Every structure is written in C-alpha cells, then in structure tokens.
Amino acid sequence: MEEILRVNNLSKRFEDIEVLNNLSLSVKKGEVVVIVGPSGCGKSTFLRCLNGLEEIEEGEIFLDGEKVSSNKKNMSKTREKIGMVFQSYDLFPHKTILQNITLAPIKVKKRKKAEVEEEALKLLDRVGLLSKKDNYPRQLSGGQKQRVAIVRALIMHPEVLLLDEITAALDPEMVREVLDVVLSLAKEGRTMLIVTHEMAFAKAVADRVIFLENGKIVEEGSPKEFFEDPKTDRLKKFLETFSYEK
Amino acid sequence: MNFEVIRDYLPLYIKAFMLTIKIGWIGIALSLGIGVFSAFILHFKIPIASQIVKVYVELFRNTPLLVQLFFVYFGLPKIGISISAEAYGAIGLGLLGGSYMTESFRSGLDAVKVSQTESALALGMSKGQLFTSVILPQAVTLSVPAVVANLIFLLKETSVFSAISLMDLMFTAKDLIGLYYNTTECLVMLVVFYIFMLLPVSILGSVIEKKTRFKMFGD
Ligand SMILES: Nc1ncnc2c1ncn2[C@@H]1O[C@H](COP(=O)(O)OP(=O)(O)O)[C@@H](O)[C@H]1O
Ligand SMILES: [Mg+2]
Numbered sequence: 256m257e258e259i260l261r262v263n264n265l266s267k268r269f270e271d272i273e274v275l276n277n278l279s280l281s282v283k284k285g286e287v288v289v290i291v292g293p294s295g296c297g298k299s300t301f302l303r304c305l306n307g308l309e310e311i312e313e314g315e316i317f318l319d320g321e322k323v324s325s326n327k328k329n330m331s332k333t334r335e336k337i338g339m340v341f342q343s344y345d346l347f348p349h350k351t352i353l354q355n356i357t358l359a360p361i362k363v364k365k366r367k368k369a370e371v372e373e374e375a376l377k378l379l380d381r382v383g384l385l386s387k388k389d390n391y392p393r394q395l396s397g398g399q400k401q402r403v404a405i406v407r408a409l410i411m412h413p414e415v416l417l418l419d420e421i422t423a424a425l426d427p428e429m430v431r432e433v434l435d436v437v438l439s440l441a442k443e444g445r446t447m448l449i450v451t452h453e454m455a456f457a458k459a460v461a462d463r464v465i466f467l468e469n470g471k472i473v474e475e476g477s478p479k480e481f482f483e484d485p486k487t488d489r490l491k492k493f494l495e496t497f498s499y500e501k
Numbered sequence: 502m503n504f505e506v507i508r509d510y511l512p513l514y515i516k517a518f519m520l521t522i523k524i525g526w527i528g529i530a531l532s533l534g535i536g537v538f539s540a541f542i543l544h545f546k547i548p549i550a551s552q553i554v555k556v557y558v559e560l561f562r563n564t565p566l567l568v569q570l571f572f573v574y575f576g577l578p579k580i581g582i583s584i585s586a587e588a589y590g591a592i593g594l595g596l597l598g599g600s601y602m603t604e605s606f607r608s609g610l611d612a613v614k615v616s617q618t619e620s621a622l623a624l625g626m627s628k629g630q631l632f633t634s635v636i637l638p639q640a641v642t643l644s645v646p647a648v649v650a651n652l653i654f655l656l657k658e659t660s661v662f663s664a665i666s667l668m669d670l671m672f673t674a675k676d677l678i679g680l681y682y683n684t685t686e687c688l689v690m691l692v693v694f695y696i697f698m699l700l701p702v703s704i705l706g707s708v709i710e711k712k713t714r715f716k717m718f719g720d
Pocket of ligand 1: 274292294301
C-alpha cells in the first residue's frame with residue numbers, strides 16, 4: 256500500500272528538554288497507528304508537529320509526498336489535509352453544533368453552504384446527534400461534544416486524522432460511544448494516528464502500535480505482538496501498569 | 502415638597518438631561534472606538550503602539566476625570582485648539598472611558614482560550630478567519646459585563662462636567678439651589694433624572710449579559 260505520511264528524524268526540544276528525539280515513522284494509506292506511552296513522553300508534541308501547531312526544528316515530514324514546512328502559507332494547506340481532534344473537544348462555544356461543523360468548510364474551502372450543511376447533517380446522523388444540530392456545545396455531554404469534534408474534523412475530508420487522547424476527559428460511560436465512532440472510521444479505511452490510554456481499544460483498532468518513551472520509539476509491532484509478547488522490559492513495565500492482576 | 506417648584510424647574514432639568522445624555526453618549530461612543538482600537542493594538546502586541554497604549558491606560562485610569570477635564574479644558578486652548586465646552590466634555594469622557602474600555606476589551610480578547618485558536622488552526626483557518634470567526638465573537642461576549650459596568654460608571658462621571666461650566670444635570674441642580682434654596686426639590690429631581698438616565702442602561706445591559714452568557718457558558 257501507498258505511503259501517505261513519512262517522518263524523518265524529527266527532533267524537538269523545549270528549552271533544555273529534548274521532547275522528541277530523532278523520531279522516524281512511515282504510515283501507509285488506510286493504516287491505523289496507535290501511539291502509547293507514559294504521560295509527558297512527547298505523544299502530543301509529536302501529533303502537534305505533524306500539523307504544524309509546534310514548529311519543526313529538525314527533521315522532515317512528508318504528507319502525500321509533499322514536504323510539510325513551517326512556512327505559514329503552506330501550513331494551512333497542510334492542515335486542511337490533516338485533521339486533528341483534541342482531548343478537550345474545543346468546540347466553538349458561540350456557534351451551534353451545525354455551525355461548528357460547517358464553519359471551516361465554508362470559510363476555508365469556500366464550499367457552498369447548502370451543500371456543506373447537507374453533508375454535515377449526514378455525518379451528524381451517522382454519529383447519532385442529528386437532533387442536536389441547533390443546540391450549543393454547552394448543552395451537550397462530553398461524549399456528544401467529542402463526537403461533534405470528530406465530525407468537524409471529518410467534514411474537511413482529511414487524508415490523515417490525528418486523535419490525541421480524545422476520551423481522556425470523558426466520564427467512563429461516555430468513552431464507548433466515542434470509541435465506537437473511531438472504530439467505524441477505521442473500518443472504512445481511514446488513515447489515523449491515535450494517542451490513547453485505552454489499551455483494549457488500541458488492541459481492537461490498531462494495525463500497528465508504537466510505544467513512545469522519552470521522545471523515542473522504543474518498540475512497535477502488530478497489536479497481537481505488542482500486547483501479548485512485548486520484547487522490551489520498558490514496554491512490559493508500561494503494560495503492567497494497566498493490569499490489576501497480582 | 503413643593504410640586505409647583507418641581508413643575509417650574511422641570512424644563513430646566515429636561516434641558517440639562519438632554520445635554521448630559523448627548524455629551525455622555527458622544528463620549529461613550531468615543532471611548533468605545535478608542536477602546537476597541539487600543540485593545541487590538543495590545544492584543545496583537547504591535548511594537549511601540551502598545552507601549553503608548555499602556556502609558557495612556559495607566560495615566561487615565563489613575564487620575565480623576567475632573568483633573569483630566571481641567572487638562573483638556575485649560576490645556577487645549579494653550580496649544581491653540583479652542584472648542585466648545587461640550588466638546589471638551591465629550592473628549593474628556595471619551596479619553597477616560599477609552600482607558601477603561603481598552604482594559605475591558607483586552608481582557609475579553611485574552612480570555613478566549615488558546616485551545617480555541619489551536620482547534621481553529623487545525624481546521625486550516627487562516628489567522629484572519631480565526632480572529633473574525635472564532636476569537637472576536639467570543640471576546641465581545643466575554644467583555645460585555647465589564648463594558649456595561651463602564652457605561653454606567655461613565656454616565657455617572659458626567660456629573661463633574663459642571664466644573665467646566667457645562668449646564669448638565671449637576672450644574673443645573675447646584676445652580677438652582679444656590680439661587681433659590683429649594684434644596685429638597687432640586688436634589689430629589691436630580692436623583693430621579695440620574696436614575697432615569699441609568700436604569701435603562703442597567704436593565705438593557707443585564708438582558709444582553711444573560712443572552713450572551715447563555716450561549717457561551719461552558720463549551
Ligand atoms: N509548550 C511547551 N513548552 C515547554 N514544554 C512543553 C511544552 N509542551 C510540552 N512540553 C513538555 O514536553 C514534554 C512532552 O509533552 P507532551 O507531548 O504533551 O507529552 P504527552 O502528550 O506524551 O503526555 C513534557 O515534559 C512537557 O512538559
Ligand atoms: Mg498529551
């Protein structure tokens with residue numbers, strides 16, 4: 256399968272701490288890559304570098320064969336191709352659910368309002384939130400807001416979708432409804448990079464799992480190898496923190 | 502209380518009321534303009550201009566309107582600018598109000614969460630689209646309570662206009678008391694007219710506050 260995203264020797268530091276250390280990665284079209292690792296290991300920073308929210312200092316990123324540069328003009332073109340959903344949903348509080356979703360396609364892609372709305376309603380229906388279209392974000396639960404945030408990213412037709420701990424702020428009973436949406440996206444062949452602490456979900460959704468520690472890829476493999484037969488002690492230790500067996 | 506006195510004075514009070522409102526709202530319009538302009542300068546950290554705005558804000562927020570009015574009233578003619586007392590009043594109020602409005606709008610702009618910027622950028626929006634569609638509408642809503650408080654404060658501050666011989670409400674009341682000693686009637690009328698001027702602003706303000714807060718609260 257064709258390569259859609261390529262990262263070569265990416266390094267990133269904040270003042271004196273090295274957050275990403277010579278990181279390389281290749282993602283194929285339709286592949287779902289899950290990134291796990293202890294908090295503070297650089298997962299968010301990595302995703303944020305991919306869509307230019309953090310400046311790239313060393314290394315190169317190629318999206319669909321084109322080099323992603325920190326050049327301001329090209330950046331918003333790149334961002335149209337990379338969708339991102341954050342832990343804190345960050346819906347626009349002053350806009351209705353429908354307006355939240357249609358804002359970017361209308362403003363950025365200059366698409367026709369009627370056409371965008373039609374697509375938005377279809378997507379909302381798909382995630383079970385059609386009835387909320389005229390509500391404001393504050394009237395929705397966390398899980399509902401996160402589903403809207405996913406739709407808001409999807410309507411830009413991104414080639415790659417980045418999901419950064421999108422269930423970490425949710426009450427446990429809402430995690431499922433959001434992960435189900437992500438799982439259905441994986442099934443329809445979307446390319447995704449997913450950061451999560453939900454190991455059971457990672458196992459179900461991933462084509463490949465990556466263990467990141469101190470800004471380096473320590474181990475990677477298919478979900479089966481990764482969870483059932485971890486090679487490195489560090490990954491074993493990390494996975495142990497998620498089980499309660501004695 | 503002598504109602505005949507009140508009836509006799511009413512036309513004078515109404516005239517003063519209209520003048521106070523006129524200068525008050527011209528001054529407020531000026532202050533809104535100055536406030537928005539200066540807040541943008543601070544928000545976008547425009548070099549030199551933001552230093553000037555900072556000095557201006559501190560200077561005008563930390564001196565009484567009376568002192569500012571004297572400066573405008575006695576100062577401008579010295580540098581060859583001579584305008585009507587009404588214009589001095591409006592400019593003085595506009596400058597004072599501008600410093601308060603600057604702070605209100607700036608804190609509104611700063612209160613919009615950084616994550617809002619990031620999620621808009623992540624959707625491919627340009628800096629301009631981000632500002633007009635995401636930041637500005639939220640900032641305006643967030644500034645409403647402070648701006649309404651400023652409006653009421655500024656309208657009350659008009660009472661010092663009398664010091665530069667503007668025949669506003671305060672001037673009229675003081676003048677009449679000095680001439681005829683109908684102190685009770687004059688003061689009651691003064692209070693009633695001020696309430697008449699401020700109550701609608703106060704009520705309208707809280708309606709707008711409620712309306713906007715309902716949309717914004719939480720995200
Ligand atoms: N803007 C920033 N300035 C300084 N340090 C930062 C900044 N963003 C992240 N860091 C630091 O970089 C490290 C990695 O952060 P992050 O990528 O958020 O980790 P993760 O998402 O894996 O928890 C942390 O030590 C964090 O404190
Ligand atoms: Mg993180």
